[in-house]
Amino acid sequence: MRVKAMTEGAARVIKPPSDEFESGRIFRPLPSLRHKKWLKFILAAFAFYGVFLFAFFGPPLVTIFIIEFIPLNLYFVQEGWIVGSIVYWIIVPFWLIPALVWVHLYVKSIEYSVVGWQGEAMPEIYQKKGIITITKKHVPFKNITYVKNRVGIFDRLYGIGCVKIETAGESGGMQATGVLTLIISRLVNQSSEENIEGIRFHEELKQFILKEMRGFGSSHPQDSRQRRGMSQGLFTERTLRAFQDVRDVLRKETNR
Numbered sequence: 001m002r003v004k005a006m007t008e009g010a011a012r013v014i015k016p017p018s019d020e021f022e023s024g025r026i027f028r029p030l031p032s033l034r035h036k037k038w039l040k041f042i043l044a045a046f047a048f049y050g051v052f053l054f055a056f057f058g059p060p061l062v063t064i065f066i067i068e069f070i071p072l073n074l075y076f077v078q079e080g081w082i083v084g085s086i087v088y089w090i091i092v093p094f095w096l097i098p099a100l101v102w103v104h105l106y107v108k109s110i111e112y113s114v115v116g117w118q119g120e121a122m123p124e125i126y127q128k129k130g131i132i133t134i135t136k137k138h139v140p141f142k143n144i145t146y147v148k149n150r151v152g153i154f155d156r157l158y159g160i161g162c163v164k165i166e167t168a169g170e171s172g173g174m175q176a177t178g179v180l181t182l183i184i185s186r187l188v189n190q191s192s193e194e195n196i197e198g199i200r201f202h203e204e205l206k207q208f209i210l211k212e213m214r215g216f217g218s219s220h221p222q223d224s225r226q227r228r229g230m231s232q233g234l235f236t237e238r239t240l241r242a243f244q245d246v247r248d249v250l251r252k253e254t255n256r
Contacts, residue, residue: 026111026126029198032158034107036198039154041099045092052088056081105131112196114205123212125165127194139194141212143167149202161202165194165209 106129113126125139146166155161196205 026113027199028112029107029110030158030160030200031107032160033110033198034104036154036158036160037103037107038100039157041096041103045096049085049088052084053081056084102131107198109134110198112199114196114208125194125196125209127196137194139165139167141209144209144213147206147209147213149206151202160198160200162195162197163199163202163205163209165196167194
């Protein structure tokens with residue numbers, strides 16, 4: 001990880017340790033993210049083909065279940081698995097190729113920026129992604145409540161990782177008390193996490209964000225002492241007597 005000092009506002013910027021990324025504040029995910037998503041779609045095509053073959057050579061009860069819920073297999077059962085395989089692999093390119101093109105354009109549109117400012121400027125995380133609908137998000141460090149790394153099987157295969165950031169403004173909402181409620185909440189509510197994925201320096205980025213988050217509690221010790229003094233001086237003996245007077249008045253009103 002390289003932390004580059006900038007002249008504007010004395011900013012500290014996480015600069016990706018690779019020439020493939022753009023210099024300055026904006027950086028992009030590695031091409032490995034595109035390759036990982038491509039691999040998932042290709043494996044999905046083979047997985048669907050495995051379900052198709054299982055309809056022929058699996059246990060009878062499972063075969064009946066698959067045929068019942070996938071009516072397209074009825075034609076394949078009548079013609080045989082060889083004809084069905086040919087038809088399947090003729091259909092696959094019509095959805096697989098557009099999916100691969102969409103992944104390429106989507107990953108190419110992703111931009112990230114993680115800047116920690118000194119002074120009065122607001123440190124934030126910037127994220128841009130989207131093809132048809134372009135979404136730009138600015139997440140201040142003060143709104144971040146949780147940061148974690150996620151390195152899955154495909155991530156380890158390509159040597160990349162993901163930093164998941166949870167914000168305070170979106171963490172609430174409907175609490176899931178069952179499976180149905182959980183599914184509905186996932187469909188209705190927007191995700192409370194922002195993902196910075198497809199990067200190699202995910203651990204360094206996580207530590208940088210955590211350090212900036214801690215800075216909000218320690219960067220202005222004088223202000224924090226003043227706030228503690230105000231909170232300690234709020235509940236004095238005079239304030240207690242005032243509350244007692246209010247209590248007595250309310251009791252008299254209720255006894256009438």
